[in-house]
Amino acid sequence: MTKQMEIDGIPVTVVRKKIKSFNLYVKAPDGQVRVSAPARTSDRAVCAFVRAHMDWIIKQQHIIRTRNVTRRYETGEHIPVFGVPYPLVVREAEARRDCGVRQEGNQLVLTAPAGSTCEQREELLRRWQREQLHEVAGDLLDHWAPLLHVQVREWHIKRMKTRWGTCNYSAHRIWLNLALAEQPLECVEYVVVHELCHLLEASHSERFWNLMTKFLPDWPQRRTRLNQKKKAE
Incomplete structure (x- = not known):
């Protein structure tokens, strides 16, 4: 059946x-x-x-x-910025100091050297995403850590293949996945609270999920949205 x-x-x-x-x-x-x-x-x-x-x-x-998401970082592609898709516009830089990424209205403008490779354009975008995520996650950590009565000794951002975040319970160290820069803010908040709860309970025990429900009652919905199928770009 x-x-x-x-x-x-x-x-x-x-x-x-x-x-x-x-x-x-x-x-x-x-x-x-x-x-x-x-x-x-x-x-x-x-x-x-x-x-x-x-x-x-x-x-x-x-x-x-x-697994099969492929980007060329060319004009016309869409890049999510905290869940909001922005059309990408690629421009040639007149000087190296002009290289970088910025938002212009409802567009994301990537300025790269003439003849730049896909890898070079990706690196420029990743650098910008890291800056954006660092600011957003920093504010979330400053907000939530006191509410949970925990201390984060250090936190970092890196690219991860299978996890949105990790926590070292003994070192009070948190890592966040750079890919969160493309996820909705409510999902970034879910990951931050999730990792902070691990500073109170290292495992995914019943106590851990009770803590999640206490501090973020709608966490199941946020987790589902975070892991839902990515829309075609």
């Missing part, structure tokens, strides 16, 4: 059949979640199983959905 369910905002196809244990799949190309469950398993048990593996599911969905 096949049934469609929605668990914490994620659609799940549940197939009940004559097996002894659960099987979980995240399928390409869109990250569809499929669960095979023993025939007599209740919906409640299925929900508990999926929630227990939610971090793995989200990680796999992110890998699948970003």
Whole structure:
């Protein structure tokens, strides 16, 4: 028997059949979640199983959905700036000091050397995104750390393939994924609060999720939006 369910905002196809244990799949190309469950398993048990593996599911969905994203950083492409897509305009720089990225109205202008490569244009954009994310995340950390009564000794930004953020519990150190510069502000806030909660509870225990609910009650919706299928650009 096949049934469609929605668990914490994620659609799940549940197939009940004559097996002894659960099987979980995240399928390409869109990250569809499929669960095979023993025939007599209740919906409640299925929900508990999926929630227990939610971090793995989200990680796999992110890998699948970003695997084939290709950009040339050329005029006409769209680059999200905290969730808002901006058309990219590439211009040639008259001097090296003119190289960089800036917003002009509803456009994102990338000024690069004549004959620049895709990699050079990407590096200019990444540098600008790092600056934008550093400002936004810094304000969020300054706001949330006192509310959670935690101290962040240091935090950094880097490119990560499978995680939006990481936390070193003992060192009180947080890393944020540079790709957050393209995500909606509410999703950036979710990741910041998520990592700060890890300074109170290192694992994804029941206590951790209770803390998330206490400080950010709509975190499931934010997490779903963060990991939803990326729209074609």
